[in-house]
Amino acid sequence: MIAYRMAGPDDAALLAALSSRAFIETFGHLYYAADLAAFLVTLGEATWAAQLADPTLAIRLAEDDGAPAGFAKLGPPAAPFTPRGASAELRQLYVLAPWHGTGLADTLMAWTIDAARERGATDLYLSVFIDNPRARRFYERHGFERVGSYTFMVGEQADEDDVMRLVL
Structure with a gap:
């Protein structure tokens, strides 16, 4: 049974392990080991502890019989794009492979x-790797449209991400 809850200060280690595993499952094969290792540092426990202490961020966890299965992180726009009006950004939505399609x-x-609407946002933004067709289809199915792009760094490797927006 999948249960959902808001992440709290004690979840930093859980989120570090969950986000690292999800990133490696989805993208690990695309990068040199050094680039992947450099990026995974940004998903470490200290980073998550700081984010969990940030009142502008909200993180919703999904657990299946107590096992972490995925999460979503919402906050003010932070990616390098110019939002219009009152906006929020889906910073991450990671689901581990065993729970894909559930x-x-x-x-x-x-x-x-x-949650974005409750914060008064009229637009919800996100970024998605251009070579992640599964995620792109998912976001498009939810009404997001491409509005731009930017370079996302994984170690020394530069990837292109599309910026997508949903009008709320």
Whole structure:
């Protein structure tokens, strides 16, 4: 049974392990080991502890019988793009492979959209790697449209991410 809850200060280690595992499952094969290792530092426990202490961020966890399965992180726009009006950004939505296709991502997206509206946002932004067609289709199915792009660094490797927006 999948349960959802807001992440708290004690979840830094859990989120570090969960986000690292999800990133490696999805993208690990694309990078040299040194680039991947450099990026995974940004998903470390200290980073998560700081984010969990940041009142502008909200992180919703999904757990299946107590095992972490995914999460969504919402906050003010931070990616290098210029938002219009009152906006929020889905900073991460990660679901581990065993839970792909279960509806878990849809539930996390519904929470994200509701939480963005509760914050007064009229637009919700996100970025997605251009070579992640599964995620792109998911976001498009939820009404997001491409509005730009930017360079996302993984170690020394530069990737292109699309910026997508959902009008709330």
